[in-house]
Amino acid sequence: MxxxxxxxxTPQKPPILFHxxxxxxxxxxxxRFSAFDPYLAFSFGGKKIxxxxxxxxxxxxxxxxxxxxxxxxxxxxxxAKLFKVSDYRKTSISQQVQQIAKRYGIKEFRVxxxxxxxxxxxxxxTGIKISPVSxxxxxxxxxxxxANEIEALRKGNAASAAGFKAVRKALAESKIKGDxxxxxxxxxxxxxxxxxxxxxxxxxxxxxxxxxTAGGDxxxxxxxxxxxxxxxxxxxxxxxxxRRPSDGYWGDMTRTFLKGKASDAQKKLVRTxxxxxxxxxxxxxxxxxxxxxHNAIQEFFDKEGYVTERDCPEPKGFFHGLGHGIxxxxxxxxxxxxxxxxxxxxxxxxxxxxxxxxxxxGGVRIEDTIHVTPGGNELISSSSYQWxxx
Numbered sequence: 001m002x003x004x005x006x007x008x009x010t011p012q013k014p015p016i017l018f019h020x021x022x023x024x025x026x027x028x029x030x031x032r033f034s035a036f037d038p039y040l041a042f043s044f045g046g047k048k049i050x051x052x053x054x055x056x057x058x059x060x061x062x063x064x065x066x067x068x069x070x071x072x073x074x075x076x077x078x079x080a081k082l083f084k085v086s087d088y089r090k091t092s093i094s095q096q097v098q099q100i101a102k103r104y105g106i107k108e109f110r111v112x113x114x115x116x117x118x119x120x121x122x123x124x125x126t127g128i129k130i131s132p133v134s135x136x137x138x139x140x141x142x143x144x145x146x147a148n149e150i151e152a153l154r155k156g157n158a159a160s161a162a163g164f165k166a167v168r169k170a171l172a173e174s175k176i177k178g179d180x181x182x183x184x185x186x187x188x189x190x191x192x193x194x195x196x197x198x199x200x201x202x203x204x205x206x207x208x209x210x211x212x213t214a215g216g217d218x219x220x221x222x223x224x225x226x227x228x229x230x231x232x233x234x235x236x237x238x239x240x241x242x243r244r245p246s247d248g249y250w251g252d253m254t255r256t257f258l259k260g261k262a263s264d265a266q267k268k269l270v271r272t273x274x275x276x277x278x279x280x281x282x283x284x285x286x287x288x289x290x291x292x293x294h295n296a297i298q299e300f301f302d303k304e305g306y307v308t309e310r311d312c313p314e315p316k317g318f319f320h321g322l323g324h325g326i327x328x329x330x331x332x333x334x335x336x337x338x339x340x341x342x343x344x345x346x347x348x349x350x351x352x353x354x355x356x357x358x359x360x361x362g363g364v365r366i367e368d369t370i371h372v373t374p375g376g377n378e379l380i381s382s383s384s385y386q387w388x389x390x
Contacts, residue, residue, distance in 0.1 A: 014131060016043045016138060017109035019093060019116055025328035026112045026138050028248050033064035040075075040096060041066070044104050051075055051096075075099065094122040101128055112138050136333045143325065143333055144347035150371050150380060152244065153326065153349055156251030157369050157381035159206035160240040163197035164255050164383045167213075167238055170196055171259045171389045176232045181259055190214065190226030197240055206242035206251065213238050219363030222320060222355075232260035235269075235362030237355075241330050250330045252351050253381045254367035259389050269356055270387055272304050273364045276354035280322060281368075284352070285376045290340035294322040297354050298338070306356050316358050323351040326369055348372040349380070 018041045020027040022034045031041055031050060040051040050066040053073075060069050073088070079099040080088035097119075100106070108129035111120065120130045136143070145153070174181040174188050181188040193213040201208035212219075214226030219237035230236060236259075241252040256270060276297050283293045301308065301318045308317030321337035326349055334342045336350065344350075353367030369381040 014108040014110050014129075015104075015106055017097065017111050017115070017130075018042065019119055020114060022248065024112070024114050025248070025332070026114070026142075028328055029139055029142055031064050031066060033060055033066070034245070034248075039072075040093065040100075042100065042106075042109070044106065078103070092122075093119060094126070097123055098126055098128065110138065142327060144345055145327060145349050145371070146347075149249065149327060150349065152247050152249035153251065153369060153371075154380045155204070156206055156242060156244050156249050157253055158251070159201040159204035159208065159242040159244070160251040160253040160381065161383040162200040162204045163208060163211070163240040163242070164238065164253070166196040166200040167193055167255075167257060168384070168386070168389065171230075171257060174230075174259060176260060179231055180229045181232055188230045189228055190218075190230060193230065193238070194225070197238075201240070201242040204242075205246060206244045208240055208242035211238075211240050212254075214363070216362055217359045219365075220314075220316070220357040220359050222357065222363075230259070233262070234258065235262075235266055235364060237363050237365050239365065239367065243330070248328050250326055250328075251381065252326050252330055252367065252369055253383060254353055254355075254365045255383060255385070255387065256364045256366060257387050257389060261390075262388050265361055267388075269358075269361060269364050272301070272306065273354050273356055273366050274385065276300055277352060277366045277368070280352045280354060281370065281377065281379075284344055284350070284370065284372060286344050286346050286372060286374065289343050290322075290334055290336040290350075291338060294336045294338055294340060297322055301354075301356065314359070318354065318356055320353075320355065323353050323367075325350050344372050346372055346374045 018027045019038050021038045022028045042049055047067040049068045050060055051070045051072050052060040075096055076088040076091050079091040079096045082099050083095050085091050110131050110133055113135050124130050170183050174183040190213040194211045197211050198208050212225050214224050215230050215236040216234040218224045218226050236257045239254040243250050280293055280297055306317055309315055310319040323336040325332040325334050349371050351367050351369050355365035357363040368379055370377040371380050
């Protein structure tokens with residue numbers, strides 16, 4: 001008779017602890033609750049438990065993903081008894097966590113990288129073990145999106161597309177006067193384009209902050225938002241990444257424009273980046289590594305004669321990563337760069353954004369958001385690639 005094999009028991013991970021609001025993407029993923037102020041939440045025995053002030057209690061009960069909601073006043077009252085505090089309202093967050101730990105028999109909490117350091121030190125001093133984990137380790141499942149998350153990202157990118165439509169309209173309506181563009185009786189500036197984008201995104205229930213509308217050499221400083229007049233016959237990089245307040249998901253798209261007449265060098269630069277964008281889309285599918293795709297695009301640019309210099313005060317060429325994950329953060333795992341060893345899985349959402357930048361010529365970046373499918377990938381962003389506007 002064969003010897004019985006002992007069943008392997010997987011050790012349970014310690015509960016998770018949060019003191020955060022909805023700006024913490026892990027907290028938002030955990031709770032699905034839009035909170036304006038930080039509050040305590042934790043996991044225990046497979047349940048998600050939130051602690052709510054009476055003002056938010058009913059909303060947390062009906063809107064959140066918590067399995068149980070504790071009333072803050074009651075937690076404070078129990079904490080006051082434990083610590084012999086005369087006024088329950090004077091109990092500290094640290095004392096409340098200690099009371100929770102005692103009540104549930106918790107000796108250790110896992111916390112994310114955004115957990116308040118001061119609170120972590122206070123709790124550690126009381127004997128409660130606080131174990132910080134790296135970004136992505138609290139909820140590794142965030143890297144693969146659900147159908148509802150994909151739909152939220154589509155809506156975020158629809159807001160980006162609305163912004164590009166506003167830009168095209170403004171450029172088409174503008175008249176060239178010397179080295180400036182006149183739109184609706186005034187000089188068209190980077191700032192004015194951002195205003196138009198902001199309005200268009202708001203009409204799609206999203207908020208576009210830190211939008212890039214950079215022309216000429218400004219676009220070669222990759223995250224330069226752009227300032228001053230938009231010049232005719234110059235390349236304009238427009239990067240729109242709005243967030244939907246209703247669910248916390250983002251859009252992220254980039255298009256390049258030019259008002260007037262492009263030079264042969266500008267046309268070749270745009271054509272090359274668009275080919276790189278198409279090549280990357282052809283390569284991305286389950287099982288392929290992110291590093292392999294990035295390096296294929298770098299090799300393509302090298303072959304086309306576009307020199308890259310990175311890690312210097314004024315980089316040029318293709319000096320940034322090919323793309324990044326997107327969801328409850330505009331930049332989240334996985335990241336496509338030269339050393340990336342992750343392999344694509346169906347359900348991942350990533351941006352694809354090849355770019356080339358040379359001062360004196362300008363910058364070009366084309367970016368879309370894609371959803372990795374079992375057979376390859378699909379675009380979940382859509383906007384015209386028309387860039388030269390007469």
